[in-house]
Amino acid sequence: MEEYVSLEEPVLLVFEWIxxxxxxxxxxxEELEAKERERGILLTDAVDEDPSKxxxxxxxxxxxxxxxxxxxxxxxxxESFLGLGExxxxxxxxxxxxxxxxxxxxxxxxxxxxGSPKASLDKLSRIVFDVFDDTSTLMDSILSLxxxxxxxxxxxxxxxxxxxxxxxxxxxxxxxxxxxxRAENYLAxxxxxxxxxxxxxxxxxxxxxxAKVLCGENxxxxxxxxxxxxxxxxxxxxxxxxxxxNDMNVYLWMTWDRVSVxxxxxxxxxxxxxxxxxxxxxxxxxxxSLLSGLRGVISYAIKRLEEExxxxxxHEALDTLRAGRILLGLKRRNQFLGDLFEAIRxxxxxxxxxxxxxxxxxxxxxxxxxxxxxxxxxAFGVGEFTMESLLSLGYxxxxxxxxxxxxxxxxxxxxxxxxxxxxxRGGEEA
Amino acid sequence: xxxxxxxxxKLLYLISLYTGGEVIKWIKNYALWVLVYYGIINNVFKSxxxxxxxxxxxxxxxxxxxxxxxxxxxxxxxxxxxxxxxxLATSKYRYITAYRVSKGGLEYLxxxxxxxxxxxxxxxxxxxxxxxxxxxxxxxxxxxPDGRTINIGFLEAEDVPYESDTYYLLV
Numbered sequence: 001m002e003e004y005v006s007l008e009e010p011v012l013l014v015f016e017w018i019x020x021x022x023x024x025x026x027x028x029x030e031e032l033e034a035k036e037r038e039r040g041i042l043l044t045d046a047v048d049e050d051p052s053k054x055x056x057x058x059x060x061x062x063x064x065x066x067x068x069x070x071x072x073x074x075x076x077x078x079e080s081f082l083g084l085g086e087x088x089x090x091x092x093x094x095x096x097x098x099x100x101x102x103x104x105x106x107x108x109x110x111x112x113x114x115g116s117p118k119a120s121l122d123k124l125s126r127i128v129f130d131v132f133d134d135t136s137t138l139m140d141s142i143l144s145l146x147x148x149x150x151x152x153x154x155x156x157x158x159x160x161x162x163x164x165x166x167x168x169x170x171x172x173x174x175x176x177x178x179x180x181x182r183a184e185n186y187l188a189x190x191x192x193x194x195x196x197x198x199x200x201x202x203x204x205x206x207x208x209x210x211a212k213v214l215c216g217e218n219x220x221x222x223x224x225x226x227x228x229x230x231x232x233x234x235x236x237x238x239x240x241x242x243x244x245x246n247d248m249n250v251y252l253w254m255t256w257d258r259v260s261v262x263x264x265x266x267x268x269x270x271x272x273x274x275x276x277x278x279x280x281x282x283x284x285x286x287x288x289s290l291l292s293g294l295r296g297v298i299s300y301a302i303k304r305l306e307e308e309x310x311x312x313x314x315h316e317a318l319d320t321l322r323a324g325r326i327l328l329g330l331k332r333r334n335q336f337l338g339d340l341f342e343a344i345r346x347x348x349x350x351x352x353x354x355x356x357x358x359x360x361x362x363x364x365x366x367x368x369x370x371x372x373x374x375x376x377x378x379a380f381g382v383g384e385f386t387m388e389s390l391l392s393l394g395y396x397x398x399x400x401x402x403x404x405x406x407x408x409x410x411x412x413x414x415x416x417x418x419x420x421x422x423x424x425r426g427g428e429e430a
Numbered sequence: 431x432x433x434x435x436x437x438x439x440k441l442l443y444l445i446s447l448y449t450g451g452e453v454i455k456w457i458k459n460y461a462l463w464v465l466v467y468y469g470i471i472n473n474v475f476k477s478x479x480x481x482x483x484x485x486x487x488x489x490x491x492x493x494x495x496x497x498x499x500x501x502x503x504x505x506x507x508x509x510x511x512x513x514x515x516x517x518l519a520t521s522k523y524r525y526i527t528a529y530r531v532s533k534g535g536l537e538y539l540x541x542x543x544x545x546x547x548x549x550x551x552x553x554x555x556x557x558x559x560x561x562x563x564x565x566x567x568x569x570x571x572x573x574x575p576d577g578r579t580i581n582i583g584f585l586e587a588e589d590v591p592y593e594s595d596t597y598y599l600l601v
Contacts (some may be wrong), residue, residue, distance in 0.1 A: 001480075011597050050478035068598075080598050095596035114591055125481035126590045129493055132484070135588075156490045162585050163492045166484050193498040197481035217485075232600055247491065252490065 003120035006191050007173035007223070010119060011231075013107050014131055015240035016167040017148050020102035021297045023071055028098070028142065032078070034070035041065050043141035052103045065096070075099050075278035082134045092134060102297070103237040118177070121221075125197040128169045128219070136165060147400045150294065150420035153287045154244070154251045166247060168240040170232055173199055174222045183212035186221075195221060208214065208317050211349055215321055231317045234308055238326045243300060245333050248291065255284055259347045264355045278355060285348050292341040296332050305330075368419075375415035383408035431510060431538075437475045438503040439542050442512055442535055444469065444551050447560060449530035456516050456528035460487065461563040464570045465554065466500045467584045468561070472553045475500070482587035488568045493587045504529070512538055 020028075028034075032041065043063045069077035090259040094108040110127065112120035119127070136158065140148060152158050155165040181184055183205035186195050196202060199216025200275040206213055211224030220232065262277060309327055312318055390400035434442070444465060448457045457465075468490050469475045480495040487494060507513045512535035516528045531539075539547075554561050559575035 001478075012594075012596070013599070077598060092592075092594050093596050094594060095598045097599055105599055107599060108594040109597045111593045111595055119592070122481065123590045123592075125587050127592055129482035129484075129587050152595060158493075162587075163490055164484050165491060193502055196498045197479075197483075200483075229599065239483075250486065348601070358545065 002142055002190070002195050003044075003122045005186065006118045006120040006177050007124065007412065008175040008177075009109065009111065009117050010124065010171050010173040011107065011109050012124075012128065012168050013170040013172070014128070014135060015170070015236040015237065016135075016165065017102050017105050017237070017241040017244040017301070018104050018139065019294050019297045020098070021300050022100050024147070025098070025100040026073065027144070029070060029072075029076055029167055032065070032067055032076065032142075032168055034067045034225065035075050043138070053078060063141055065138075065142070068095070073100055080138060082138060094131070094133075094135075096135075096138075099304075101301040103240065103301075103305075105233070105237075121194045123196055124171060128171075128198060129164075132167050132169075135167075135185040140247065145289075150290060153291060154248050166218075167244045168243060169198060169234050169235050170222065171219065172222040172229075172232075174225060180212075183207055183214055183223075186212065186214055186223075199307065201411065204321055206317075206320050213317065214425075216217060216429060226317075231312055231315045234305070235318060235321055235323050235326075236307060238309075238323055238330070241305065242326060242330060243296070245330065248294075249333070249340075252291070252344060254286075254423055255288065256340075256344050256347060259344065259351055263347070263351045263354060266351065266358065268326070274355065281348060281351060281355070285345075288341060288344055288348070292345075295334070296339075298337070302330055302334060371415075371419050375412055375419070378415065379408040382411045434506070434510075434538075435477070435503070435559075436546060437477050437499070438506060439539075439546050440469070440474060440550050441466070441500060441503050442507055442531065443542060443547055444481060444540055444554060445507075445513055445529055446531040446535060446539055447550070447554060454530070456530045459527040459529070461571070462529060463494065463496055463500075464563045464572070464582070464584050466497050467495050468572060468582050469550075469553060470497060471582065476552050487585070488565070490568070492568075492585060494585050495583075495587070507535070552555075591594055 037051075040062065043065060063077045063080055063082050065080045067076065068079050069075065076098045078098070080094055080096055082092040082094070092108065094106050097105040097107070098176070108131065110119060110124075111117065113123050113127065143151075151165060155163065157163040158165060176189075176415070180191075186192070187202060187205055192202075195214055196216065198219050199214055199221055200218030202216045203213055204213075204215045208226045209224075211222055211226035213226065214221040215235075220236065222232065226232075259281075262296050266277075306327060309318075309323065313324070318324070383404040387404035390403055391397065395403075432498050445457060445462070448461075449455045449463075465469055466475065466478065470478045470480055475497070477493045478497045478499040480497045483496040484491050485494050489567045504513070508515055512532055514532050516530070517525055517541065518528065519525055555575075557575050561575065564571050564579065565575050566579075568585075569581065570584050571581050573579050
């Protein structure tokens with residue numbers, strides 16, 4: 001296949017948003033012994049299922065990290081080495097920057113690709129997704145179970161090969177070949193489709209201090225030296241945060257759809273597998289509770305992003321990219337989230353009521369059957385007792401039989417009448 | 431209308447194979463992605479490439495080998511009125527997109543050279559019957575007319591050997 005654009009020793013920055021607040025952040029700092037600048041901590045994504053046992057068995061380390069910088073309540077920087085103990089084609093070292101509000105950046109300078117310092121966008125698109133995958137594995141080893149659970153709800157089957165969460169990629173290179181004069185030249189054929197492999201649909205292409213910037217929905221390409229990169233960091237952080245909120249919304253809408261389907265099925269009288277449906281509802285309800293607890297964390301992240309954005313407000317690139325509108329959109333979305341959680345909770349409540357009604361109806365039917373059975377067995381008992389008593393008193397067997405049938409009938413009719421009266425009273429009271 | 435590029439004509443013909451005819455049929459975008467990928471690795475679409483992209487795939491996000499060139503040609507075919515696009519809601523996976531060849535598209539295909547059709551038929555209609563996309567759990571497989579079912583690796587990203595060093599943001 002043809003490769004049209006290549007970059008020289010590019011830097012790849014991958015941004016994602018992971019729910020953090022100041023407490024979770026400091027807990028992580030504590031666990032990584034960030035204050036001590038401990039080096040060479042081995043990590044694994046395995047979970048200790050039996051904390052009472054003194055020895056671990058068969059827990060292969062997945063990565064090694066060293067804390068390189070820590071600022072209380074603000075930022076932790078790590079150096080990591082991925083793929084320990086694996087036969088991998090890559091030798092991957094990367095820097096990680098975790099902020100108190102959940103913006104996580106992974107940075108790596110790509111020294112060579114297939115032995116060459118130049119890398120085509122075609123090959124880089126594959127490297128980007130390899131880094132996406134490896135950083136998900138790495139963060140699985142670092143994050144708390146609570147954070148992992150949140151990510152696993154929004155991105156199902158995340159721990160399986162090939163399943164991924166969305167991240168925003170920024171590629172920066174001092175030189176590209178061909179060296180085209182303007183950013184928009186890279187959008188023309190045959191370069192455009194190759195650029196889109198790393199950026200997604202391109203939203204804006206412009207020049208900044210002589211550098212060419214191509215900004216897309218999934219990533220950004222910067223060719224040349226635009227100077228200070230703060231604007232790109234804040235923009236990519238906003239985009240990554242927007243991706244998380246979008247994906248959480250997708251999960252919420254899908255869940256709402258699922259609960260609506262359950263409701264429709266139950267209303268149609270499809271009441272088989274009630275136990276499974278109740279289990280599914282309990283799981284959904286628990287997931288929704290966990291996610292709705294994120295609202296505080298989301299508000300904190302928006303506040304912190306707003307603070308960082310205000311320091312750069314009026315920056316030419318951020319104005320061109322309409323970053324202010326993204327921030328405004330995030331704030332509005334957070335406001336609507338509350339209503340969405342409430343609506344889903346109400347929907348779940350409604351389905352639980354329908355399920356309970358079905359269960360009560362089943363119990364009523366069961367009670368009726370039990371009552372009828374008790375009358376039948378009771379009547380037989382009375383009949384047998386009458387028969388035996390009359391025979392022992394010397395009555396004729398035929399007369400004894402007739403008398404016992406009469407006693408059985410009287411008990412059955414009486415029991416049925418009393419039962420009907422009791423059920424009617426019970427229904428009226430209900 | 432100007433003549434389309436050869437690969438765009440092949441894509442249009444491919445869509446017509448699955449959606450042409452008396453009965454109104456639409457091909458869902460996920461099935462078309464898989465067929466395009468199969469066409470690329472079998473050298474039908476000579477100018478197309480694919481790249482790993484995170485997409486919503488049957489209720490979960492995962493990496494899939496998507497062709498940006500094919501996406502661009504789909505847009506062109508729509509803008510030229512040669513295909514129609516349908517967006518529909520589903521109960522499980524939110525929205526899906528589907529395509530079908532339009533009357534204009536069928537008309538256009540009458541002028542497409544026989545060798546272009548033949549190159550598509552050879553891969554997607556071997557022996558006169560169409561290759562079909564089936565899902566095994568979430569994994570897309572191709573069912574061949576001879577009864578074989580094959581995994582073409584549409585959801586498997588390729589590894590590229592590289593070496594990297596740490597990079598910190600100085601902000």
